[in-house]
Amino acid sequence: xxxxxxxxxxxxxxxxxxxxxxxxxxxxxxxxxxxxxxxxxxxxxxxxxxxxxxxxxxxxxxxxxxxxxxxxxxxxxxxxxxxxxxxxxxxxxxxxxxxxxxxxxxxxxxxxxxxxxx
Amino acid sequence: xxxxxxxxxxxxxxxxxxxxxxxxxxxxxxxxxxxxxxxxxxxxxxxxxxxxxxxxxxxxxxxxxxxxxxxxxxxxxxxxxxxxxxxxxxxxxxxxxxxxxxxxxxxxxxxxxxx
Numbered sequence: 001x002x003x004x005x006x007x008x009x010x011x012x013x014x015x016x017x018x019x020x021x022x023x024x025x026x027x028x029x030x031x032x033x034x035x036x037x038x039x040x041x042x043x044x045x046x047x048x049x050x051x052x053x054x055x056x057x058x059x060x061x062x063x064x065x066x067x068x069x070x071x072x073x074x075x076x077x078x079x080x081x082x083x084x085x086x087x088x089x090x091x092x093x094x095x096x097x098x099x100x101x102x103x104x105x106x107x108x109x110x111x112x113x114x115x116x117x118x
Numbered sequence: 119x120x121x122x123x124x125x126x127x128x129x130x131x132x133x134x135x136x137x138x139x140x141x142x143x144x145x146x147x148x149x150x151x152x153x154x155x156x157x158x159x160x161x162x163x164x165x166x167x168x169x170x171x172x173x174x175x176x177x178x179x180x181x182x183x184x185x186x187x188x189x190x191x192x193x194x195x196x197x198x199x200x201x202x203x204x205x206x207x208x209x210x211x212x213x214x215x216x217x218x219x220x221x222x223x224x225x226x227x228x229x230x231x232x233x
Contacts, residue, residue, distance in 0.1 A: 004160075036224075042226050042227075043124075043208055043210075043224030043225045043226045043227050044161070044210075044222075044224040045224065046221045046223075049221065090160055090161070092160075105151075105163045105166070105174055105176065106161075106163065108160030108162075109160055110158075110159060111158075111159070
């Protein structure tokens with residue numbers, strides 16, 4: 001069965017500092033991996049995704065993530081934090097075809113709350 | 119171009135009551151998925167609708183049911199509400215339930231409080 005572990009339920013950084021949010025996954029097949037962001041009282045917005053191909057994936061708002069199969073990780077980074085980055089971040093995994101069949105179900109981590117200090 | 123819209127935004131119900139939540143998908147999308155997000159937790163998949171049929175279901179009891187209409191909008195119904203049903207209910211739409219590269223677009227959710 002697939003699972004996602006996000007290390008650190010709360011991360012605090014200073015404005016302008018590096019953001020690193022950790023995500024490790026477990027999957028018996030090559031996974032599809034996603035990072036979503038959730039601002040207060042809003043739904044989730046896709047930041048970036050890895051399906052196949054290049055392992056370094058660039059997303060919106062200056063975020064990027066690298067798929068490392070040997071480490072079963074998909075950590076999210078941003079070189080310089082901005083106050084507007086304060087939000088909840090979720091890592092998710094799904095099975096790609098052909099294993100997934102009709103399944104579009106995502107398995108989610110518990111989330112990491114990012115605080116950005118002035 | 120409207121995104122995913124959900125109604126109502128907030129709802130307060132009493133234990134044992136029934137509730138209906140509504141979702142209109144993003145224009146051009148034909149697949150709707152519902153998620154439950156308890157406070158401090160990640161979303162949990164409830165079910166997915168495509169072509170007016172339930173295609174996938176998560177580990178939720180039969181008290182949770184849904185429907186998809188010909189215009190692709192969807193409803194989530196919960197019967198015999200329990201205190202533990204209090205959560206943010208998220209609707210996500212996408213195009214084609216077999217299209218794995220089609221990202222999910224989420225609505226802002228309905229906050230359900232059961233007292």
